[in-house]
Amino acid sequence: MIKLLLAEDQGMMRGALALLLGLEEDIEIVAQVGDGDEIVPKALETRPDVALLDIELPGRSGLDAAADLRARMPHCQVLILTTFGRPGYLRRAMEAGAAGFLVKDGPVEDLAAAIRRVLAGERVIDPALAAAALSAGPNPLTQRERDVLAAAVDGATVADIASKVHLSPATVRNYLSAAIGKTQTRNRMEAVRAARQNGWL
Amino acid sequence: MIKLLLAEDQGMMRGALALLLGLEEDIEIVAQVGDGDEIVPKALETRPDVALLDIELPGRSGLDAAADLRARMPHCQVLILTTFGRPGYLRRAMEAGAAGFLVKDGPVEDLAAAIRRVLAGERVIDPALAAAALSAGPNPLTQRERDVLAAAVDGATVADIASKVHLSPATVRNYLSAAIGKTQTRNRMEAVRAARQNGWL
């Protein structure tokens, strides 16, 4: 019996997957969570064999939780399930020690199979996605550039960003300019978009 | 037997819902589509009793398709299932003749129940959402303002927008200014965000 932890914020999706996977003969859902902060505690409590994690969650990101989980429960395999096949996400998932990476397109049937393969020690990754991740190269943005860019979502002005990140407005503009350059874009919005697109956050 | 059409772009979600609803004794899935443009043709072909539609789809929006469907197949009830409970979405769904409006949070169990209630002639709407929709008031944006704002997503410059909408750059700026004023925001990005948030697109 494979003990599974399921982390997914969308209630309907979570419920549907739980019901579905519960139908499999050899799978038992031992925990369901809708918040990133609950992943590790619940895992420590229920000792699952596989953790199926969404990335975008309230609280901690599924990627952060994955790294933690691998460190604290090495026997537990992590399988990332996400809406967006961003190259940077895949890269970060691998760095966090995930054993598999699935996107929410693609058929449900793959899911149970992926869980079994992951538990058997295999790696499960969409080949096309892997290629994209490699061709995209690593994240060119520096830590501060990421911070500033992240603070620039939803149209904050330079002053807003500066106070959010505790920097001088002049510095913020410099970082923004650098980020715009590195993302090969023409302005803040495009830079933010490109960075999110690639999973560079 | 309730004949159901299912329109949802995310493969895993669509598959899971289909399997799940297929388990219900009195429900039969007669069509599954992942593209907004296929909704009406498939419906005309398979004559479902209820259409379960996502809003954000490739091709036509589920809301557009809903209006069309109601006009061409009045006997077929429309149930909107969406990720975002935007007030404007609910309003537009009602105007399009939808009988119900569900968000993808909330338990799966509600789904089958909602389908039956809709078919029985009831209206199914989250009360909190209905209140939000009423308190938010109707869409204050004019047609052109919507066009310009929609063209302004992902950081297009004024020139880009102007050529996209076939207007003078000066005019575009005026519309943007008007939209910014009506949305009570401070710049393009915030205006876009606010408009999307409220379902004003």
Next chain:
DNA sequence: GGCCACCCGTGACATTTGTCCCGGGCCCGG
């Protein structure tokens, strides 16, 4: 007909944004 809302455009103006240059500090690897 007059009112009103929306359409489209112009010109002028202050502000913001993006760029490039400069300074200094810190820390790590050769």
Next chain:
DNA sequence: CCGGGCCCGGGACAAATGTCACGGGTGGCC
């Protein structure tokens, strides 16, 4: 110790953006 990278700031400048006031055109409604 001397780069080289990242951190943090400043100044100056061109370009883009947001605002306002102003033209004129259309169509609906009372």
